[in-house]
Amino acid sequence: MSVKWSIHMSKSLNHKQVVSLIKAIGASRTVLVEGEAGIGKTAMLYEFRNDPAFAGYHIIDPIDCTQLSDGSVWMPDIDRENGISRELPNERFGVSKSSQKGINGSKPLIICLDEIAKARQFIKDVLAPIIYERRVGQYHMPEGSIVFGCTNLSLEGLGDSLQAHLRDRLCIVRMAKPTKDEWVQWASSERADIAPEVIAAAHMFPIIFETFTDYQAGGSQKGKDLRKENPYIFNPADAGQGKWVTPRSLHAASDLVKKMDIVDEDVLTVGLEGIIGAPFTAQMMSFIRFGQQLPPFQRVLDEPKTCPVPTNPTAQLVQVFQFVQQVKDSNQAEAVVTYTQRMKNEMQSLFVHTVANSTRVDKFVMSKTFTKMMSENRIFFNN
DSSP, rough: OEOOOOOOOOOOHHHHHHHHHHHHHHTTTOOEEEEEETTSSSSSSHHHHOOOTTTSSSOOEEEEEEGTTTTEEEEEETTTTTEEEEEEEEEGGGGGGTTSTSTTTTTOOEEEEEEEGGSSSHHHHHHHHHHSSSSSTEEEEETTEEEEEEEOGGOOOSSOOOHHHHHSSSEEEOOOOOOHHHHHHHHHHHTOOOOOHHHHHHHHHHGGGGGGGGHHHHHHHHTOOHHHHOSOOTTTTOTTTTOOOOOOHHHHHHHHHGGGGSSSSHHHHHHHHHHHHHHHHHHHHHHHHHHTSOOOHHHHHTTTSOOOOOOOOHHHHHHHHHHHOHHHOOOHHHHHHHHHHSSSHHHHHHHHHHHHTTTTTTTTTTTTHHHHHHTTTTOOOOO
């Protein structure tokens, strides 16, 4: 019998820690990652795609187990000449007669079984050989192949359940929601390309990175009313909540904010409410309005010593993340740093810390002004 389940753990792992665990044992043991919706569980697959250690791997697109049906994993094939039948794998799993364990040139695979605990029971049974043996139908995956799964917390009430014998064969870990600093660092990277207004709003409202379990027994906010204290995040007890903020929905909000020049304010507001909910939309719109009042980026580059610096702290905050996002080379970096020196000390500190911890720091390392600002803020490059 399948039952609702929840692993009680003393500690959750962050995104990078879960990735390191899968890298360590994923070829021999299946790691099942449980966590709240929208926190980046499936996105771990893209970490592997950008990891040089897996350059020779065939990385399969995430497999949504709730969409699998008869024939989605393997189909029977009848060999009448020999009087036998075989199980031929579906191509989505990347294993075949010409690409399997023991065949020279076969690339090891990385497979993410997404939403596995929501799959129908017969699908879980069909997937079991993949989870246990790295086998699809009659073919074993090439040596070194990695399989991991993702699922939601059963406490979210989304229908996740696994039988005890299957749980016993998995390494089950809980992935934490990213902290504000972790998310801002990712959002400021070139790969993420998140709108600076969204980053600034997230920076100013770290409460959106809390989780509903913080308000339950044993949580850091236990005894407090989630609905009153934090209307921004998912509340499983509020059936009428509609929309809320997750790292995934922040990304979606960014896509709309970057297109705000082609929609009116009503469309922007209602669209954001449909992505991140009305409570946080009300907060984010102030960052958007102040962002629209900033001087053009090109003017900052052309007149770094005289271009007006906004006096409003919210506007400056948006501008700091705008600079991190938009600088393309060392000449632009020097101009931006010269301009930023005219801001308040706390904004200079935020700017230099954000750049130093982002993937864009290489654009700034040749700027003597930036190096001086780093030193003043007691930040130093690691050798």
